[in-house]
Amino acid sequence: MTGLGRAELAQRIARDIPEGSYVNLGIGAPTLVANHLPAGLEIILHTENGLLGMGPAPEPGLVDPDLINAGKQPVTALPGAAYFHHADSFGMMRGGHLDVCVLGAFQVSSSGDLANWSTGAPGAIPAVGGAMDLASGAKNVWVMTDLLTRDGASKLVAECSYPLTGVGCVSRVYTDRAIFDVTPDGFRVRELFGDTTLGELERLTALDLT
Amino acid sequence: MIDKTVAGVPDAVVGIRDGSTIMIGGFGRAGQPVELIDALIEQGATDLTIVSNNAGNGDRGLAALLAAGRVRRMVCSFPRQHDSWVFDGLYRAGRIELEIVPQGNLAERIRAAGAGIGAFFSPTGVGTELAAGKEERVIDGRRYVLEYPIRADVALISAYRGDRWGNLVYRETARNFGPVMASAAVTTVVQVDEVVELGSLDPECVVTPGIFVDRVVAVTPRRWVRDGAFVGGVDIDGEPLAVTS
Numbered sequence: 001m002t003g004l005g006r007a008e009l010a011q012r013i014a015r016d017i018p019e020g021s022y023v024n025l026g027i028g029a030p031t032l033v034a035n036h037l038p039a040g041l042e043i044i045l046h047t048e049n050g051l052l053g054m055g056p057a058p059e060p061g062l063v064d065p066d067l068i069n070a071g072k073q074p075v076t077a078l079p080g081a082a083y084f085h086h087a088d089s090f091g092m093m094r095g096g097h098l099d100v101c102v103l104g105a106f107q108v109s110s111s112g113d114l115a116n117w118s119t120g121a122p123g124a125i126p127a128v129g130g131a132m133d134l135a136s137g138a139k140n141v142w143v144m145t146d147l148l149t150r151d152g153a154s155k156l157v158a159e160c161s162y163p164l165t166g167v168g169c170v171s172r173v174y175t176d177r178a179i180f181d182v183t184p185d186g187f188r189v190r191e192l193f194g195d196t197t198l199g200e201l202e203r204l205t206a207l208d209l210t
Numbered sequence: 211m212i213d214k215t216v217a218g219v220p221d222a223v224v225g226i227r228d229g230s231t232i233m234i235g236g237f238g239r240a241g242q243p244v245e246l247i248d249a250l251i252e253q254g255a256t257d258l259t260i261v262s263n264n265a266g267n268g269d270r271g272l273a274a275l276l277a278a279g280r281v282r283r284m285v286c287s288f289p290r291q292h293d294s295w296v297f298d299g300l301y302r303a304g305r306i307e308l309e310i311v312p313q314g315n316l317a318e319r320i321r322a323a324g325a326g327i328g329a330f331f332s333p334t335g336v337g338t339e340l341a342a343g344k345e346e347r348v349i350d351g352r353r354y355v356l357e358y359p360i361r362a363d364v365a366l367i368s369a370y371r372g373d374r375w376g377n378l379v380y381r382e383t384a385r386n387f388g389p390v391m392a393s394a395a396v397t398t399v400v401q402v403d404e405v406v407e408l409g410s411l412d413p414e415c416v417v418t419p420g421i422f423v424d425r426v427v428a429v430t431p432r433r434w435v436r437d438g439a440f441v442g443g444v445d446i447d448g449e450p451l452a453v454t455s
Contacts, residue, residue, distance in 0.1 A: 048313065049237045050383045064440055065240060065448045066384040066432070072238040072291070074446050083382055085389040085417070086237075086263075087321040090314030094334060113337075125301055126310045127290035128340065133314030136333045167337035167353070 053081030093137030135166030235367035241384035265289035323359035324393025365395035376423025
């Protein structure tokens with residue numbers, strides 16, 4: 001064993017979210033975190049298309065096309081939910097009212113820069129959605145990602161080579177091998193998973209870690 | 211007597227000119243005013259700038275307007291989706307201009323237009339290529355970029371119920387851009403499931419006051435709601451579920 005699987009990592013992130021938090025889970029892997037929030041705790045999920053108090057997917061046959069998440073998948077609204085328009089929704093982000101957002105990443109730099117919206121590949125159709133707003137607004141921006149790309153390149157880097165989503169915005173990175181805090185001195189390892197060692201992480205990332 | 215209701219969707223889109231900037235509400239398919247867009251295609255205005263969060267889904271609604279070659283320029287946050295093949299084809303063929311705006315800046319720029327704000331400083335996008343060339347300022351130690359309002363000649367939006375004064379209520383997350391777009395256009399046109407009697411919308415719950423609305427037209431009600439209650443029986447696109455026997 002070398003680290004955590006996707007579901008285990010989602011569970012690990014869910015454990016770090018305190019009761020009472022307002023949380024936005026980004027499209028993709030971060031949405032898995034919702035499946036692992038402890039049932040007894042009141043943690044309120046925000047979706048940027050205008051809902052606080054988002055619940056799980058509906059039963060088949062009870063899909064409501066008016067009730068979707070940011071990934072445009074059907075969801076439900078829990079008792080206590082609230083709907084609002086887009087400017088209010090992004091005011092909640094930009095205004096620092098969300099406690100946590102969990103985002104995917106292509107790269108995170110040691111100063112907390114995030115690249116997750118574009119690989120800059122020629123011919124690709126650009127699409128940013130709410131990524132930049134989320135990155136710049138939540139009190140805590142956490143990234144959930146594999147440490148390495150499929151080609152074995154580190155997603156933790158000294159400087160992002162992909163187009164930036166936000167500057168100095170990431171506070172913590174949850175990877176399959178370890179949890180990292182972004183500090184003024186760069187990445188600090190908070191927790192190692194499996195038999196991963198600090199030395200191995202330094203070799204894989206080519207970064208000085210503390 | 212004020213009566214903003216019009217008899218049919220062709221009346222709702224009368225007078226829209228070539229070269230107009232048109233806001234189209236909706237987030238994906240939720241809240242997209244498909245009947246009004248169909249009427250706009252029929253009406254014929256072309257060389258349009260469209261402001262909308264996405265750039266069309268499937269082959270209906272905004273996608274059909276794009277396919278009809280009526281759109282010169284798209285201003286949106288997220289054109290690329292699994293079912294945005296119409297836009298993708300136009301973009302790759304170099305037949306449409308695209309301005310990408312972060313979603314929150316898009317909403318706030320529209321809101322600013324409606325609220326008479328000349329410009330505002332936003333932290334979103336600072337230091338990214340989407341802020342390139344924009345004026346930057348540090349306020350209380352934080353970096354911001356200057357963003358200007360987006361206004362439109364026409365807004366086409368979808369609400370749930372409206373009255374003859376143009377007061378509107380929406381349904382769930384289909385509200386999305388409707389309220390801000392309604393405020394930011396010279397002429398705001400709204401399709402609703404039902405035009406109700408003046409006074410029957412609870413004033414405490416009106417989301418868009420009629421001052422922002424110019425035309426209201428009733429269209430075929432969504433099939434997943436009956437007498438105000440959700441009845442289901444549809445897929446995410448609102449199509450009836452196949453009956454299994």
